[in-house]
Amino acid sequence: MGKTLGVFLAVFLLLVASVDFASAKRLGGGGSIGNRQSFSQTTRPDMGAPSGSFGSQQAAPRQAPLGAPGAGGGMFSRPGLGGMLGGLLVGGLVGSMLFGGGHAVGGGGPGLLDMLLIGGGLYLLYRFIRSRRTASQGPSMARTYEAAPVPPVREPLREAAANGWANLGAAPPAGSSAPAGPQVPAGFDVDDFLTGAKTLFGRLQKSWSARDLADIAAFSTPTFMEDVRKQAAADPNPTPTDVLLVDARLLEVRTQGTTTIASAYFDTLLREDPKAGQPEQVREVWHFVRRSDVTGDTWRLDAIQQLDA
Template structure:
């Protein structure tokens, strides 16, 4: 009401016309009300900021306490090592792959990766004697045909080999395993961008144990 009276007086051309006592009172009251409103506004902002800071502080303290509990329960390197091994085993063996009892999937996949690299190196050298040591007669026949069509040695650079076990099963006296390979390679020195090769390799060996042999290669589009 005081503000309305003063504004009406100013708009009507009478404000502070004579520097009267009422004008001084009105100015003082307006200044007092303005200071009170400003102080209340500042108090609200301070309360809101304090509440937000308190929430962040509580969340931060909870996280710190959780980290301290984890660090006291187990060593950080052990946690990382356990997580990495679990993830690697899951990625290597695939989800819910049925396996014969006692089958070591990790050891088998390490050997499968070595077989992939060895076959590629032997193929680059056109070394049929080495290829015959870990391949079946059907694969040997297919490789000989390819060598006849392309007898010149090649130079392949394998950059990355990812392998995933698709399945293992026993059929009669034979044990069969399938591995999916996702490989990044450079097939010639002048190739700028590497190429991706995806294949399923079929391995076999006697159920009683023995050396695995490559029995077939299936291209994956």
């Protein structure tokens, strides 16, 4: 009995060691955070087609030649699975040498097949728990695409980000008209707002990767920062989030008292896991607020809303 328990624990440790539990997360952790009073049920973009020019950047996955890195290799080519099976095989061989190999003969202890069965059961249990956890977070809206060559994302300076919002209250040039879309207040420059929003999206992801909370706070509301600090405490190890493509469109502009709320829908390609070979499509709604009773107030991020929230 003692030997069986020891083998069970050994295989379990090999399984845990071979599976990467680390889960790199972007700003917001893939959930809805911030001031939920900024959420609106009307901010539901049409998911039937990609937004803006982003769809032209989507590339169908190409088949790798046989023998090339990443070529189809069945179940052993899946990330993490080959390492798990390899670990079980090594553990099985060690156990076989220790306990006489094969099934227990004459009560000599468990053998290779017993250990593989135990390890397989543990792995199935892990996958079941992991799938239940994923299902509890709501249906995933993400799809993966091949990483096409794209220009590097530039790091915007603080002044550039600030200037991106500085002209939002300026009147549009004579003869110009707002693009078709939601109703906006007089003098609201949609193009300038979206330029600033996309700039801020890339900047805050970079600041979050470095856990530069002071920089995030400079462009966010206190309510939003409260949730960001909680996320940082729960996930203290910075991991880079690469922003490959960002497209945005304005969903709505509304007023609550002296606060103006502008909601932007982001359709992006991100690589949250440095080990991942392909980026992930991420769609979120960011809500920005500005006080009309404060002279010179700028737009600040108040909430991040997932589309299934």
